[in-house]
Amino acid sequence: MDRENYSYSNFRHMVYIRKVKIMADKRDYYEVLGVPKTANDAELKSAYRKSAKKYHPDTNPGDAASEAKFKEASEAYAVLSDAQKRQQYDQLGHAAFEQGGGAGAGGFDFDMGNMGDIFGDIFGDLFGGGGSRGRRGGGNGPIQGANLRTSIRITFEESVTGVDKEIELTLKDDCAKCHGTGAKPGTDPQTCPKCGGKGQVMYTQQSLFGVVRNVATCPDCNGTGKIIKEKCPDCYGSGYISSKKKIQVSVPAGIDSGQSIRIREKGEPGKNGGPRGDLLVEVTVSRHPIFQRQDYNVFSTVPISFPIAVLGGEIKVKTVDGDVLYEVKPGTQTDTKVRLKGKGIPSLRSKTVRGDHYITLVVQVPEKLTEGQKEALRTYDKSMIGEVHPETPVTPEPPETKKKKGIFK
Numbered sequence: 001m002d003r004e005n006y007s008y009s010n011f012r013h014m015v016y017i018r019k020v021k022i023m024a025d026k027r028d029y030y031e032v033l034g035v036p037k038t039a040n041d042a043e044l045k046s047a048y049r050k051s052a053k054k055y056h057p058d059t060n061p062g063d064a065a066s067e068a069k070f071k072e073a074s075e076a077y078a079v080l081s082d083a084q085k086r087q088q089y090d091q092l093g094h095a096a097f098e099q100g101g102g103a104g105a106g107g108f109d110f111d112m113g114n115m116g117d118i119f120g121d122i123f124g125d126l127f128g129g130g131g132s133r134g135r136r137g138g139g140n141g142p143i144q145g146a147n148l149r150t151s152i153r154i155t156f157e158e159s160v161t162g163v164d165k166e167i168e169l170t171l172k173d174d175c176a177k178c179h180g181t182g183a184k185p186g187t188d189p190q191t192c193p194k195c196g197g198k199g200q201v202m203y204t205q206q207s208l209f210g211v212v213r214n215v216a217t218c219p220d221c222n223g224t225g226k227i228i229k230e231k232c233p234d235c236y237g238s239g240y241i242s243s244k245k246k247i248q249v250s251v252p253a254g255i256d257s258g259q260s261i262r263i264r265e266k267g268e269p270g271k272n273g274g275p276r277g278d279l280l281v282e283v284t285v286s287r288h289p290i291f292q293r294q295d296y297n298v299f300s301t302v303p304i305s306f307p308i309a310v311l312g313g314e315i316k317v318k319t320v321d322g323d324v325l326y327e328v329k330p331g332t333q334t335d336t337k338v339r340l341k342g343k344g345i346p347s348l349r350s351k352t353v354r355g356d357h358y359i360t361l362v363v364q365v366p367e368k369l370t371e372g373q374k375e376a377l378r379t380y381d382k383s384m385i386g387e388v389h390p391e392t393p394v395t396p397e398p399p400e401t402k403k404k405k406g407i408f409k
């Protein structure tokens with residue numbers, strides 16, 4: 001089944017869900033669906049299906065109260081049917097998904113793809129399973145185009161500063177010759193005789209509970225309600241022309257590998273005057289030879305020489321801002337960790353908020369020395385006799401033996 005057929009419907013739910021402000025009087029999700037807190041997945045699904053059927057805008061055209069109920073139930077189901085979100089909700093309530101709220105980073109993101117799964121799953125069996133293009137006003141209402149997905153790779157530096165990229169993509173557009181109808185100019189698409197232009201056909205089925213009426217997408221017109229007798233020569237009846245398009249992608253500073261950028265209305269064209277779908281660009285950040293990222297913090301290892309470790313001194317440390325000077329304290333041990341405050345990655349939410357840069361100072365042991373340098377080291381070593389000398393530890397005699405010796409002396 002073509003999941004993209006659901007996109008218009010999904011889009012409306014999405015818009016609503018994104019616009020929802022967490023209000024004090026927001027109802028408990030379990031209460032909305034009328035299930036106990038212990039409800040399992042099947043119970044949730046069944047409860048949601050029941051309210052969806054009852055309040056679906058197609059069943060109650062123009063009824064704002066029903067639509068609000070439908071959206072409320074859809075939102076509740078979207079959260080409770082996702083194990084991770086449900087757990088967050090159980091712990092924190094609605095606050096779990098408030099922007100910048102208690103749940104903090106990685107809070108709550110209604111992903112269009114996931115919503116597609118949810119609604120596809122539910123409506124797949126709710127509306128007869130034959131695709132749903134005809135569901136909206138018999139295929140004559142506006143339908144948003146499907147979303148497109150693509151990916152780009154950027155450097156570590158670009159993820160820190162943000163970057164504008166241009167990508168090339170094959171996009172469909174309404175055919176200019178037939179204006180998207182798919183019919184040869186001068187001819188018109190005919191109303192489908194099978195479904196009378198509704199895009200849906202009804203059929204009855206005998207079941208245990210009596211005769212059941214079912215609705216399915218019209219097989220003749222594939223839900224469009226129209227039949228094209230003479231096809232447009234430019235688009236061969238599809239109504240679309242594909243062409244390569246250059247699209248500007250503005251990658252924000254602070255983006256991490258795996259995150260996506262949504263570019264509105266650069267997806268597939270809509271139908272019947274509906275808006276285009278969106279383009280989702282997944283970003284992959286290349287590995288950096290020195291820096292590693294975790295959340296908004298940067299980690300790196302900085303080699304220091306033995307004399308600097310012993311005597312202290314100024315060193316240059318590479319950061320995402322370029323080289324910075326750092327004063328090594330005398331007597332610094334290897335593996336000493338230092339925080340360079342505010343030298344990390346800028347937050348996606350606010351450019352003025354930045355993570356930190358943690359460096360690990362590692363003392364380097366020289367491998368190639370001149371005879372003179374070796375001699376100097378030997379002199380140094382001799383001067384250390386009587387000092388703490390961890391390189392050649394003198395194995396102390398076990399204290400017990402000493403004692404015995406003392407007794408039998």
Ligand SMILES: [Zn+2]
Binds near residue numbers: 176179236237
């Ligand atoms: Zn055409």
Ligand SMILES: [Zn+2]
Binds near residue numbers: 195199219
């Ligand atoms: Zn038809």
